[in-house]
Amino acid sequence: MKRTLSLLVLVASLSAAAENSVPAGTLSSSLAEWASTSAASPATAVQQFTLGNGMQLIVQPDRRAPTAVHMLWLRVGSMDEVDGTTGVAHVLEHMMFKGSEKLAPGEFSRRVAALGGLENAFTNRDYTGYYQQIPSNRLRDVMELESDRFAHNQWPDEEFAKEIEVVKEERRMRTEDNPRSMLFEQLSATVFQSNPYRRPVVGWMSDLNSMTADDVRNFYRQWYVPAKAAIVIAGDVDVEQVKAWAEATYGQIPARAAVQSKPQQEAQQLGIRRIEVKQPAEQAFVAMAFRAPSIRNVENLDAQDKDALALLVLSAVLDGYDGARLERALVQGQERVADSASSSASIMGRGPSVFVLSGVPAKGKTAAQLEQALRAQVRRVAKDGVQATELERVKTQWMASQVYERDSVMGQAQGLGNYWVMGMPTNADELLVKELMKITAADVQRVAQRYFGDDQMTVATLVPQPRAAGQAPRPAQGAASDTLEH
Template structure:
């Protein structure tokens, strides 16, 4: 049955989606901003992710790291993430702490205060994260380079984590400008899921978020459209500390809202989910041509990539069950339900798309999977990325 979602928009443009649930004593409060890696300024790759770290610093009325005190100290949790299309801030607390969390999220939306010392400190943290996840990992450079070679024009080409040179070039003025440009009510989605009184929630949202001012300046938007690949291409990447060579085959895919998205999700699971998947069976076990194999369908708001890499109806039903079970398991908590709503709004423009996605997944047939693979993979040009030991960057 459809979930009793409550949706409203404040006069300042803030979009609010709430879902009351019973039987639990916790509530999830999440604020998602329509800004991600694709919106990084020129020469500032990784900036949206760097800024995510800054949002835990001091505001006009809160000292740094207050969100840890408001969540972890009362038995809750907080987290944040930056993706290609969005940045999200996630909290889950006992329900009696809902009001103060709403106040705190409104406070950091409007009154973040960043100084040079905290900026320098967080930049070091992000650069260390880049070194650990990309440079130290034997295959980190490979996966970090796939968007760059998979896309030709769209800003999705730039990795969300950025580059050390661009991060070092960022300035305090860049941070302040970024906050003013993107962290505003009409660019945000507030999601509340859990045990709350609806009328009381609306009153608190009006009190703390309703008074925030929306700047007159328009929000810059990415308008670049990714063209179809016109010919097969190949690139070789050399890197230190590569124990075994790897190869990745990359095809351009549709945006997340495309009708083929569920079929491609099923195709990805058929190819690489689990030890008995097609790629593992063919490349790892039968041919013994790879130590590991996998695939991914990375579908974003504007475009996507389908990647296969190697280091029957009953089969379809098996992976369908796996995908549906995982999706439903993720929605057993207020935090998981809020996550699904955020993805639905920012990738599909509709909070109810999360429920429709499950229905679409249930309806995918073997013919749908074959047609999607024919359209986006077998009938399309690809980029081949070869990766091996050498004097790489």
């Protein structure tokens, strides 16, 4: 499952939201209506508890259908690994399906299916998660299964020997056979030099080749402790009943000391960084990453938080809907420079953030020409600002994305889990939307002027190489997500 943070829906899927701007002057009334409908009644309000062993419980009642989503979130991901065992967080996610003291390998999934449920798991830089979507009257059953797996995961070495080969093949298919994935992997390793975000979530192949079963067991014992975990449940449930079940299952797991990740601040960048990635491919590709601030505190935003939000708006102005600035100027314009062009602002995470401009040069155009054209669009905003109608459209679509997410029990649970990982309150969505509405054209112009200098930029260029005789064409799709499914 690929999870897009509620906050980042604006960038990732605005084109799927309403296509037309609202008339000028109606946004404030629309926001007021949104805010009034977002206030939950006591019967549907999110509630958060701390179990006796330190594990968190977050419950979102939603009685519209007799279904529930049960998720276990761990505040541990690839950024918590050490060099030499990269990819171990993701490998452990795979091994969690291979048995416990009570269950044989594969039996967990068979039992969830017998309950009428669907299940999966995911790992990224910041977290690991496991989920089941089941009829709400089987919630207690999956809580017993998941709490047992969390507390008593175990498997024989031969299961690891088989599964590590599965993970290696996943790396080959998702990264090594995808030129753009290879480029973004190299880009991250160049942008981040002292921060663990430099490591790929799937791990370096050399580390996977040398990984042992005990490497995975040690990571499990170190990080899978109650104080690093949260249970998130959304759906047709009674809060007090869920709390009692949680204490009877997860609450019986003994508390253990939690490992504290050491802060690893990224070193100051001292100039442009450039890399070339040579891969068999049909077209060139260019990606530019600019160091950017992150959102850390949604309840009392400081200057860095506000700049991060303004960068999110800038990204949406550039590439947040069909016919946005990059598409109009670079793909559809008379001087067509690109076959495609995009922007993204990854402003939320436990580690540092980046703003990325990327694209595919049009026939007869070079990667260098596209690089300059992309930067020119940001310079245009820095010089001339943005129009009020552009801001209105972006903000309206963001409100729409929040409404759409409420229609999904899974979306509600995912959002709550994501915000818990980031140390944010359960109402972070509402707080962030309200802060977004305060972003002005002057704010967007200011961040366009501030964060796109040469000394903040790393450029990666895909240099197409001829294929070996008989080699099949490699995928042309974009890079694999930083979030890996089981």
